[in-house]
């Protein structure tokens with residue numbers, strides 16, 4: 001009950017941090033999709049680029065997030081303290097699932113269907129537009145879904161380099177040894193992750209055919 | 211033959227492996243004629259068909275469509291003027307029947323109005339009630355209905371040439387027979403040049419103006435069904451079109 005009272009008292013701040021968090025996640029995901037999907041498509045056309053690029057994206061994933069945020073602080077232009085370097089780090093993490101799922105999604109489209117399109121007189125671009133992308137879409141959305149949930153969690157750590165968001169509560173709670181603050185950050189973050197996951201799960205299912 | 215619609219001159223193709231997929235296949239197909247390529251699995255029928263719409267490039271030899279070497283056609287143009295029907299996978303699973311049929315016209319830039327009219331016309335042509343089927347997706351259709359849609363789609367832009375690769379292969383005997391009868395009727399009505407691939411002897415005998423018997427990448431004989439039955443070119447052809455088929459087809 002004490003917790004509930006705390007939430008009621010602080011609801012303004014909680015809402016604004018949640019909103020800030022959502023913006024950070026939204027911006028990062030927007031950029032990650034905008035870069036990752038076309039890059040994934042490109043890899044299916046330039047197969048030689050696939051191993052090095054997927055390898056790089058894989059390697060980024062293995063860097064502990066706190067360390068990656070730390071690395072970015074001293075780097076000029078893209079780095080520093082605040083929203084910008086946090087966004088860059090989050091984009092780097094979100095890139096792999098999106099890139100990989102786009103690439104494998106397109107590659108696993110039945111080659112016979114693709115050939116049928118070719119036989120109908122489709123150009124390469126038309127085959128992408130009419131066959132490969134629509135058929136790979138559930139897999140691509142699944143990648144976006146994984147990346148989104150990942151980013152909601154990672155974005156709390158971005159608070160450590162001054163990006164704001166729900167992580168502010170969590171870090172404050174840790175410093176003050178006050179679990180109410182920790183919950184004020186963790187609970188909305190969990191709800192956000194579950195809600196976005198469910199939303200994207202529905203989008204994914206809408207595209208799956210028998 | 212005066213002006214063949216399709217001509218193959220000593221076409222050969224090897225994919226690797228111990229023997230070539232095609233060796234020196236030559237044939238001429240007249241305008242409005244239906245030639246059925248008949249042979250067992252792996253005999254080179256599909257490969258032959260695909261050289262015609264340039265899905266396969268031969269190692270040597272020449273293919274002419276309406277007098278022009280396929281190498282000098284723009285492949286996209288060539289394919290849009292060539293209907294292509296394949297078994298099962300030919301329909302795009304995420305598009306409705308109507309959108310599947312209207313796809314080539316759409317690529318050709320037809321207006322929506324014109325596409326819709328054409329789709330309805332074609333659904334009637336292949337005996338599918340437009341109001342019941344236009345908005346269905348392929349997985350909601352039976353095998354026979356899917357093949358009908360496949361034929362309708364190949365006919366959409368009214369191409370003079372149709373390539374059909376075992377289009378009825380996945381059907382049960384009753385539906386197969388029904389589609390064959392409808393095909394014969396369409397064939398006589400539409401006056402298209404058709405190359406039709408099958409491994410089913412009765413099907414070839416029923417549908418062909420001329421049958422091309424293939425074996426191990428070679429064209430053994432290209433003649434009317436009657437001639438293939440009565441004067442097989444060699445023992446292989448004779449064994450393929452055994453006596454019982456002859457009775458079943460010519461006796462009826």
Ligand SMILES: Nc1ncnc2c1ncn2[C@@H]1O[C@H](COP(=O)(O)OP(=O)(O)O)[C@@H](O)[C@H]1O
Nearest residue numbers: 225230231249250251252253254255256257258
């Ligand atoms: N893309 C390919 N790659 C390798 N081998 C192939 C390919 N396409 C066909 N073949 C081979 O060529 C031969 C003829 O195949 P195909 O033309 O498909 O025969 P059919 O249609 O009569 O069953 C077969 O031995 C087949 O394995």
Ligand SMILES: [Mg+2]
Nearest residue numbers: 252255256257
């Ligand atoms: Mg075949």
